[in-house]
Amino acid sequence: MPDPRPTPVPASIDLASVPHHVAVVMDGNGRWAQRQGLARTVGHGAGEASLLDTTYGALSIGVRVLTVYAFSTENWRRPIDEVRYLMNFNQSLLQRREHELHDEGVRITFSGRRDWRVPKRVLANMDEAAALTAKNKVMTLNIAFNYGGRAEIVDAVRRLVSDGLAADKVDEKAIRARLYHPEIADPDLVVRTSGEFRISNFLLWEMAYSEMIFTDVLWPDFRRENLFEAVQEFQRRERRFGGLDK
Ligand code: IPE
């Protein structure tokens, strides 16, 4: 299991400009398993070590928010056995890890729809982990679960309507305030593993000006060193937000 102790941080990472919020599309579990002749679900299980190691790596360099894409609103299209595995796996991962993450000062939050398809016991565990860690300040681990970027925008618009906002009061601030976690700043860096070059309905609103890094590494092989490499690459980028260079 990952070593929670601080590891030496590469000298080439500038600790003064670490991305505040890193978001990760944890992809490639199925292919990782299939390449070894194993069931896809074995790949999901192997992703737990990657998640823990990446979380500790993020803690060691002072990342303040780590959002991870665990289950999308489209993942219900998968075979029922895989969906069931993912529901059980995410619940048991929380049960097994919430206390150790709590000890590290990690606040656990969730982004996504709480719809009828998510088993009640899974929702109860999510609530328990969120309540246990609610006051923690070191880092937020935001788990995107039954999450879709379009669903999040639809949910925000529904709230705008039910709040009775007049058309001329609808602006970016009003929409942003109704996202799942308005208190969380937009991701500075988005990493996607497994060599796929797409967004797959992740953080559509929040990613407007994120730096994107795509790596061929499959999620079960991803470790904190891969995060550090992504952060180094991020630090070589120049962000302009539509303006001109300084
Ligand atoms: C990511 O791995 C995990 C989830 C989407 C839940 P995949 O299961 O998508 O693995 P690949 O992309 O098929 O290899």
Ligand code: IPE
């Ligand atoms: C995105 O991966 C969702 C998660 C990592 C949870 P997918 O594997 O579902 O995305 P597509 O289908 O390749 O676009």
Ligand code: MG
């Ligand atoms: Mg995939």
